[in-house]
Amino acid sequence: MAQLTCDSVTLGYEGKEILTDLSFSVSQGDYLCIVGENGSGKSTLMKTILGLHSPMKGTITTGDGLKPTEIGYLPQQTLVQRDFPASVREIVISGFQGKCGIRPFYSKEEKRQAAENMKKMRIEDLAKRCYRELSGGQQQRVLLARALCATQKMLLLDEPVAGLDPKVTAEMYSLINELHSEGITIIMISHDIEAAMRYATHVLHIGKDVFFGSKESFKRGMFMDGFSFNKKGGERNG
């Protein structure tokens, strides 16, 4: 059974449609890369999956033991205000808030896991530093550690490497790859087709041409006729 299923979903804002009739599904352990031009609706799709925005038509369902609130995510731009005073530790542990319910304070176990996630993201030295004084790459890793606190099952990443230099980009990709090999399902938005080809297991291309399928079939399509797929094209192998 799939962890996440989008069934003929239409996305848009205030009656204006951006994407129509999109269907795809993601299973446990997949690494889905979402590609498409600027403004094609990638971030909108992500917000819809997260339940921050409702689809105009169609349904998005979670299954296979995944609850809708167990999806961690990395926002495209940090909506966080530039001058927000917060230490790295405070931000990372806030990932557990959704699980707290009405419990007012974090448990010992949560504090331990937060420390572990910081170690995993190699930011344990930064724990006491102020978030707004970190570099872009460090900030991304802090938010990734927070997302890990929120979930151990599925991560949504909206352009995690935007604005990072090649070295830091490579580090970021290998971190994400590590998480994937630990069994976390990854859905990543990216403009970096090359990286998508290297790490992903599945590709979703949205825009004028819609494609969903395995990486191999995407490659075949790409080499045959550039980026032109038929509208509902793409089979799902695997």
Next chain:
Amino acid sequence: MVEVFNKLADYFQNVPAVRYAFIVGILIALCASLLGVTLVLKRFSFIGDGLSHVAFGAMAVAAVVGLTDNMLLIMPVTIICAVLLLATGKNSKIKGDASVAMISVGALAIGYLLMNKFPVSGSGNVAGDVCSTLFGSTSILSLTETDVWVTIILSLIVLVLFVLFYNKIFSVTFDEDFARATGTKAGLYNLIIAIIIAVIIVLAMNVVGSLLISALIIFPALSAMRVFKSFRSVTVCAACVSVFCASTGIIISIIDGTPVGSTIVAVDIAVFVVFWIIGLIKGGVKR
């Protein structure tokens, strides 16, 4: 210096009004500063201002209707407005701005109109009445024992709520979308924040008057943010700064006979300048 202290000690022992003023002033300053950080960071500073005008309007209405206990009207009206303004969500930001301005100026105008049309105190000194409601010039030394108890109880409730919801307030302030997506009931916590703010504003009206409340809420937070860098240290520092400014302000106003509200705010401004300079020195040339 010693003389001044003796005079103060004397006041403190023999004049209950001075004791009340200290208790009420410090408690309110403490409560007001706690949520200042959230208001400033959520870009909600203007809402504090709007709400205080609403409280002023409600007070005028209560006085005209002849309610013996103003709180009964002011508190619910302010809470309802706070909920309406804060809970409309950030998506209607522009509309939100305009509606805050509308409600705030509207309440101010109606309040003044009513106070003019139906003078309350019978003293015929409308300008004086309005002035003391807006700037809280005298009321702090005319607090009754009931006022003090009401303030103590409400402040304790606010403090307990703040401590219990501290982590949730942080999440919702830092990144509301993430909190919502991962299952935090952001709407509920925004509502709680709105209610706490309304309560604080109504309480603070007694001390600084309705025009200066925002200063009490915002200045300590802004000062603390100049120097401290984690949410917790900023919150703690804002609380300390606020209590310090309130007590200094009250002392100065007792000794010098200056209006309490504006004196406290003046001290707040002075402290802000000091923190700003410290921040500049600590942070090098940044900003």
